[in-house]
Amino acid sequence: MRLQAxxxxxxxQFRRDRRxxxxxxxxxxxxxxxxxxxxxxxxxxxxxxxxxxxxxxESARLVAEIAxxxxxxxxxxxxxxxxxxxxxxxxxxxLALHIPYGFQSRLRAGEATVQLLVxxxxxxxxxxxxxxxxxxxxxxxARVLARRVRSAPAERSGPEIxxxxxxxxxxxxxxxxxxxxxxxxxxxxxxxxxxxxLSVVKEREAGTLEQVMVTPLRPWELMLGKLxxxxxxxxxxxxxxxxVILLWFRVPMQGSYALLFAALFxxxxxxLGTGLLVSTVSRTQQQAQxxxxxxxxxxxxxxxxxxxxxxxxxxxxxTTYAIPLRYFLTVIRSVMLKGSGVGELWPELAAxxxxxxxLVAAGAASFRKRLQ
Amino acid sequence: MxxxxxxxWIHIKRDPRSLAVALALPFALLIINGAGIDFDVTxxxxxxxxxxxxQASRSLREHLVRGGLFRLVATVxxxxxxxxxxxxxxxxxxxxxxxxxxxDLSAGKRVAVQVLLxxxxxxxxxxxxxxLxxxxxxxxxxxxxxxxxxxxxxxxxxxxxxxxxxxxLYNPAMESRQFVVPGLIxxxxxxxxxxxxxxxxxxxxxxxxxxxxxxxxxQAAEILLGKLxxxxxxxxIxxxxxxxxxxxxxxxxVAGSVELLLGCSLVFLLCALAxxxxxxxxAGRQQVAMMAAIVSTLLPxxxxxxxxxxIRNMPLLLRVIAQLIPATHFLRITRPIYLKGVGLPVxxxxxxxxxxxxxxxxxxxxxxxxxxx
Numbered sequence: 001m002r003l004q005a006x007x008x009x010x011x012x013q014f015r016r017d018r019r020x021x022x023x024x025x026x027x028x029x030x031x032x033x034x035x036x037x038x039x040x041x042x043x044x045x046x047x048x049x050x051x052x053x054x055x056x057x058e059s060a061r062l063v064a065e066i067a068x069x070x071x072x073x074x075x076x077x078x079x080x081x082x083x084x085x086x087x088x089x090x091x092x093x094x095l096a097l098h099i100p101y102g103f104q105s106r107l108r109a110g111e112a113t114v115q116l117l118v119x120x121x122x123x124x125x126x127x128x129x130x131x132x133x134x135x136x137x138x139x140x141x142a143r144v145l146a147r148r149v150r151s152a153p154a155e156r157s158g159p160e161i162x163x164x165x166x167x168x169x170x171x172x173x174x175x176x177x178x179x180x181x182x183x184x185x186x187x188x189x190x191x192x193x194x195x196x197x198l199s200v201v202k203e204r205e206a207g208t209l210e211q212v213m214v215t216p217l218r219p220w221e222l223m224l225g226k227l228x229x230x231x232x233x234x235x236x237x238x239x240x241x242x243x244v245i246l247l248w249f250r251v252p253m254q255g256s257y258a259l260l261f262a263a264l265f266x267x268x269x270x271x272l273g274t275g276l277l278v279s280t281v282s283r284t285q286q287q288a289q290x291x292x293x294x295x296x297x298x299x300x301x302x303x304x305x306x307x308x309x310x311x312x313x314x315x316x317x318x319t320t321y322a323i324p325l326r327y328f329l330t331v332i333r334s335v336m337l338k339g340s341g342v343g344e345l346w347p348e349l350a351a352x353x354x355x356x357x358x359l360v361a362a363g364a365a366s367f368r369k370r371l372q
Numbered sequence: 373m374x375x376x377x378x379x380x381w382i383h384i385k386r387d388p389r390s391l392a393v394a395l396a397l398p399f400a401l402l403i404i405n406g407a408g409i410d411f412d413v414t415x416x417x418x419x420x421x422x423x424x425x426x427q428a429s430r431s432l433r434e435h436l437v438r439g440g441l442f443r444l445v446a447t448v449x450x451x452x453x454x455x456x457x458x459x460x461x462x463x464x465x466x467x468x469x470x471x472x473x474x475x476d477l478s479a480g481k482r483v484a485v486q487v488l489l490x491x492x493x494x495x496x497x498x499x500x501x502x503x504l505x506x507x508x509x510x511x512x513x514x515x516x517x518x519x520x521x522x523x524x525x526x527x528x529x530x531x532x533x534x535x536x537x538x539x540x541l542y543n544p545a546m547e548s549r550q551f552v553v554p555g556l557i558x559x560x561x562x563x564x565x566x567x568x569x570x571x572x573x574x575x576x577x578x579x580x581x582x583x584x585x586x587x588x589x590x591q592a593a594e595i596l597l598g599k600l601x602x603x604x605x606x607x608x609i610x611x612x613x614x615x616x617x618x619x620x621x622x623x624x625x626v627a628g629s630v631e632l633l634l635g636c637s638l639v640f641l642l643c644a645l646a647x648x649x650x651x652x653x654x655a656g657r658q659q660v661a662m663m664a665a666i667v668s669t670l671l672p673x674x675x676x677x678x679x680x681x682x683i684r685n686m687p688l689l690l691r692v693i694a695q696l697i698p699a700t701h702f703l704r705i706t707r708p709i710y711l712k713g714v715g716l717p718v719x720x721x722x723x724x725x726x727x728x729x730x731x732x733x734x735x736x737x738x739x740x741x742x743x744x745x
Contacts, residue, residue, distance in 0.1 A: 017656060023663045030667050034675040037687055044685050088541060090718050091708060113537055120543035121711035122551050125682055130538060131502065164484045165501055168458070170491035178493050190666070198659045205578075285658045286571050290393045293567060293666070294400075301404050306680070308496055310415070316404070334461065337492040344460045 002217055006225030010199070014229065024195075024233055028187040028241045035179045036249055039306075046129045047075035049093035051084050056104035062114075062140055066097070071132050081115075088119045095119070095129055107144055169254075169337045177251050181332045182305045184241050185325050188264070189271050189299055191237055193292050195230045196275025200367075201288045219368045227272050234268055254339030263331040263345075266352040270324040273359025280366040299325045324355040376590065376598020380572070384602055394568060394606055398560045398614040405556055406549045406622045416500050417463040419446040419454045426474035432485075435511045436467070441503050451488065458490050464500055465489045542627075542711040553618040554710035555679040558699050560610055561637065562673040565644030566651075566665035568603050573652035573741070574661045582744075592742040596734070600645050607641040608634065627713030636705045636719065639726045643698040644669070646733035653740040673699035701725045 014020060048066065052059050067074045075093050078084050084096035096117040106112040116133060120126040170177050203209040212222060245251050274295060282288035300306065302316070303325035309317055320326050327348040334340035342349065384391055418436075422429050436442045445463050448454040454466030468486040476483050487504060491497045543550040576582040585595060611634060618624040626633060648665055655661035675681060676690060677699035683691055694700050701722040708714045716723075 017660065020657070020660050020663075023660055023667070027663065027667045031671060033690075034671055037690055038675045038681050044682075046684070085541070089708075089712055089714055091704070116538045118538060118540045119712075120540040120550075121707055122682075123543050123548050126540065126543075128499075130540075134538070165487045165489055165504075167489045167491035167497065167501075168455070170494060170497070173491050173494040173498050175494040178495075194659070194663060202659065284387065285662075286387060286575070287389050289571070289658075289662045290390050290567060293563075294393060297401070298404060308493065310417075330461070333492055334459075338459050338490075340459055 003221050003225055003228075006217065006221065007228050010225060010229040014195075014233065024191060024237060025240070027190060028183065028237050029244070031183050031187060032180065032241065032244055032249075035183050036176050039175060039179045043071050043125060043128045043132055045073045046071060046095060046125065047093045048072045048133070049076040049078055049084055049087040049096040050074055050099070051078040051081045051096070052099045053081065053101040054099050054103035058104040058107050058144075059099045062099065062137070063097075065140055066133065066136055069132075069136055071129070084117055088117060091119075093119070094122070094126060095133060097133070107141075112141075176249055177337060178333065180245050180249050180251055181336050182329050184238065184245065184264075184332060185267065185303075185328045186300065186305060187237055187241055188234055188268060189325060190296060192230055192234045192268060192271035193275040193278065193295065194289075195233065196227065196272055197278035197282065197288045197292050198285055199226055199230070200276075200279035201282050201285050204283070205285060213371060219371050220364070222371070223276070223364060223367050227276070230275075231268060231272060234271070238264060238268075251336060253336050255335035255341065259342060259345070260332065260335050263328060263335070263349060263352060266349070266356045267324060267328040269356035270352065270359050273356065273361075273363040276363030276367055277359065280363070280370045299323050302326070304329055321351075324352060324359075327351045327355075373590075373594040373598045373601075376595055377601040380599050381602045383572075384606075390568070391606075394564060394610065395613065397563060398556075398610045399617055401556055401560055401563075402553065402614060402617045403621070405552055406618070406624075415443045416441060416465070416496075416503070417443050417445045419448050419457050419463045419466045420444060421448045421451055421454050421466060421468045423471040424469050424473040428474040428477055429469045432469065432508075432511055433467075436507055439507060441507070451486070455488060458488065461490075463490075464496065465504070549622050550624055550711060551707060553614075553622060553624040554706040555677075555703060557611055557614050557637070557706050558640075558677060558679065558702050559670075559673055560614055561607055561641055561644050561702075562669050562699055564603070564607050564610060565641070565648040566669045567648075567662070568606070569599070569645045569648030570651045570655070570661045570665035571658050572599050573649065574655055574658045578658060586744075593738050596649060596737055596741055599649065600642070603645050604638065604641055607645070608638065611637045624710070626710050628709035628715060632715060632719075633706065633709050636702070636709070636723055636726070639723065639730055640698060640702040640705075642730040643702075643726055643733055646730060646737050647698070649737045650733060650740065653737060653744060672697050676700065677703050679703060698726055698729050701729075 050063055050066075052063060063074065066072050072095070076087050078087060078096075081098045084093075084098060087093045088096055096119075098115040098117070100114070103112055103114070114137065116130065116137075118126050118130045167173060200209070203212065217225075246253060275292070278288055278291045278295070282291055298319075302309075302312075302320045303323050304320070305325065309320055309326070312320070330348050331345050331352070334345060420433055422433070433444065437444050446454075446457055448457065448466070451466060451468050454463070454468070457463050458466060466488040468488070470483065470485065473483050473485075485508065487501075489497055489501060573582070576585060590598075615626060615630065615633070619626075647669060651664050651668070652661050655664055672693070673679070676683070676686070676694040676697055678694070679699075683694045683700070686694065704722040705719045705726075708718055712718075
């Protein structure tokens with residue numbers, strides 16, 4: 001009964017602030033949009049500057065082929081090759097192609113060279129873009145060769161290895177499918193930890209915590225009264241995000257919902273425990289925010305949410321094991337995309353369970369001590 | 373105004389944890405990201421299912437392992453076992469070499485090698501596929517030459533008629549950290565603005581000291597500027613820490629002028645802090661202010677500014693929003709100064725945009741603030 005009253009009180013406080021409700025709804029939606037539509041590392045419409053000193057039919061054909069490949073846009077044409085670097089300097093192009101004088105005749109003789117300048121300051125895009133362009137030019141060369149030897153086709157036949165790739169789990173290679181389920185974990189972490197850690201501190205700052213303490217409420221009732229409403233808010237958020245993931249982004253769900261919900265529940269517990277722990281070690285709301293933030297940031301960066309863990313150096317990979325979000329991400333991605341079951345995911349689930357128990361216990365113990 | 377600045381400074385000093393976080397932030401972020409962000413895909417784990425077990429299949433395996441791009445984690449008896457490994461996340465792809473590959477190749481036939489690829493992480497998967505195509509293409513050409521040699525044909529390698537001489541400017545080693553560090557300076561300042569200033573006005577209101585301020589003869593603009601000055605100082609110190617950490621630990625040096633970088637940082641800081649203040653005057657409570665600051669500044673600054681994901685690839689609406697974010701324009705300053713070593717003649721345009729944004733944001737702040745007073 002008393003617990004119910006307390007939960008009702010928390011809800012009323014939450015509802016009273018419209019802006020808080022708006023935030024709790026908007027935050028997941030903004031995150032989903034950003035990750036669903038912005039997180040695309042592929043190369044598209046990369047600006048290429050061209051300096052064609054040859055001005056021949058062959059060089060024009062090469063440039064047209066590059067412009068129509070779909071990856072590049074010819075953004076500038078320089079008359080002197082020296083101007084190419086200036087174009088890269090100003091950021092008007094990311095790649096610059098110089099076709100030297102005599103290109104056509106050398107190409108027909110089978111020994112042409114073009115120069116490619118790459119703005120590698122964005123190493124990521126530059127690497128992929130330069131790779132594509134290289135491939136295009138090589139293909140062009142192969143076609144010219146084929147035209148040349150068409151009279152002697154014997155040269156082209158012979159043993160060859162074909163690569164037949166079958167992509168499993170995500171055949172169209174949509175990066176959205178990988179990124180978007182991760183938002184579910186991040187939203188839970190941000191909303192739950194934030195709400196929980198602040199609610200206690202806020203009361204302490206406002207001086208109402210003492211009032212609650214002198215009531216006959218037991219510490220565990222007070223704690224549950226704080227945790228349950230936020231768990232419910234988080235659950236509502238979870239349902240929204242899940243619906244958007246499945247209905248809007250159409251991420252396929254291969255595995256079992258039961259397993260997914262079990263993992264969600266365990267992860268939710270770790271977030272609540274963390275929030276409680278933060279609330280007990282902070283005096284002001286700003287401190288609580290700062291501390292929460294310092295937990296959130298590594299979770300975002302090191303959990304494999306944005307950057308692949310296997311690319312990190314060894315020592316950094318070790319630290320990722322201390323982040324509950326890491327296990328949750330593995331579970332949700334595997335369950336949704338690969339349809340994995342408990343058989344494959346038990347180590348992650350066990351780790352989540354351990355973290356949940358540990359964090360909630362530590363949070364509760366610390367909360368109790370603070371109250372007494 | 374100076375008195376206001378001093379007052380705000382006392383507030384900051386009274387909360388050493390926030391100050392410590394603000395100063396530790398650039399260091400921690402640089403360490404985690406500088407070491408952690410690496411998009412160069414290497415060491416991709418794979419399993420092999422060799423149904424041929426011949427000289428040719430062994431040399432193919434050797435060829436893949438030797439490049440350093442792939443790491444052999446298991447040899448499996450059949451494709452199904454490989455698929456199980458892949459589902460467990462033990463390997464990224466399974467290479468299935470068909471029986472009689474060697475014999476077929478010697479007979480001059482085409483051989484299909486099958487690859488099962490885990491596509492769940494689309495970015496890594498497509499990189500892996502590209503690498504694999506390249507590696508097998510090279511191996512294929514070698515085998516072809518060898519087979520032709522065995523058949524007594526002309527073994528003269530067919531060299532490509534068109535070659536590309538590539539030169540990578542600004543970051544010849546193509547290290548991710550070279551472009552991550554200047555991007556992080558942007559992120560750090562955004563976080564600082566979001567975390568430190570978004571709470572200032574709301575906090576005064578929650579504590580009831582806002583009325584005291586309102587009753588004092590200080591002008592609205594003076595109060596706001598006074599609140600900004602201490603954070604500007606902290607922000608500049610943070611930029612300094614970031615530049616030093618980048619240089620000392622990651623050996624990423626500013627190619628252009630450090631003074632220009634600091635000057636531009638100051639303009640950007642004004643934007644970031646003013647935006648935080650604006651949130652602070654709009655939000656009713658500290659909690660709302662903080663949440664709003666994180667969601668509306670931090671995430672867009674990381675996701676939309678072009679820090680990691682190219683703006684070109686985004687749908688139109690997000691591209692428009694990206695142009696409205698100060699971080700996008702600041703990134704167009706930090707990266708060129710850091711990597712290309714360019715000066716004012718190149719970065720004046722984004723700098724002008726930033727300055728305009730700062731003016732607009734500050735004016736909005738003052739207006740909101742005056743209304744509340």
